[in-house]
Amino acid sequence: MDTSNERELWQQFQAGNEQAFSTIYSTYFSTLYQYGYHIVQDEELIKDCIQTLFIEIWRSRRNLATDVPIKFYLLKAMRRHVYRAVRRQAPFISVAALDETNPVKQSVSHEFELIVQETNQQRQAQLQQAINQLTNRQREAITLLYTNELSYAEIAEIMTLKTRSVYNLVHEALEKLRRQLNPSHFTWLVPVLCCLLDHVRSSLETGP
Template identity: 30%
Template sequence: MKQRLTIQEIQQLWLDYQSGDMEALATLMQAFYADLYNWGLRFVPEGETVRDCLQDVFLALWQKHGHMAVVQDVPAYLFKTVKHRLLQEYRRKSFTQVMSLTDEQYTVHVEFSADLRQIEEEHQVYRLRRLEQLMNQLPERQREIIYLRFYQNLEFDQIAEIMQIGKQPVYNLLHRALKNMRDYTLGTFSWLLVAMGPCTTLFQELGKKA
């Protein structure tokens, strides 16, 4: 598995990009492409549309590389920018529901892709599918925060920037989301406790008492 860039490497690449290094931007694009693509599918479940939006985002970044403001958290900035571009595209194409960055009614669908699961046991597949069902019963904003925290392993300040809410509301929203998931399981989530992939910490969190 390809090793992720360190925070220092990401920041240096961003500085190089701002200085006009096209290769640095391409490296950032390659490093974040899979995560941003999977993130995009949660809003617009059309792969071609997501790919086009990602291309638009990185093209726009290059065009304004000499005028970019200082970005303290590059991953959070990229997630937020892609989200904004996708919601613009969602409205432009007149999908079934008009959305905005502050609208809590957008759709975030959770599905664990096979390449991330990489599991063989049929009962483990069933458990993850059950977890998907539990997560997709959550309200949209709670579903989004679960995905960002446990699937993308983002910090609370990063999540706050992406969702454009304060840090304390992030804590509150995550607490409600976890409580709802525990309630949905009716106290029988012990059979869900398997350690695999990006779901491990979520399973552990669900195993705690509220």
């Protein structure tokens, strides 16, 4: 969705247009669900959080900022709702994001999903195993970067980190993947990871 259409959709929603509200819901439900599931592996809790989030923004729509990136706004709000729900229900649920050693089995980006689809079953298993070895915060950072296409600054705001810390998380994640993948099996992938690493290293040297 381009910026002008997104702005118009948001303005229609704030004016009380139910169709615009429904469009926002259907467009971003999957994104919010996948992101929420990364934090806590509880499908019903995630769905409840999404419902609560949309009820909240509908009720307060007239008081919301008039010019916001919808996906960024919803992801940030979703994180707040999930952690609020976690605090209410702990210790009855398993919170993946609070345990850096607990792997969450999920693909972390569109690029990686395409790679998995194009490889044979053995390579799929090896690649997914490597991805699962990342810490949850590393996976969260590269998910927001590659899947949701947010900027480092936006990711930092969502994760309540400094921008440089996000660069470090992404760098560590890519470096770990490069080390864990067998170059003889992934000769086409390792150069891609190296290229991404070079880009992140350059950003670390010149960034904030």
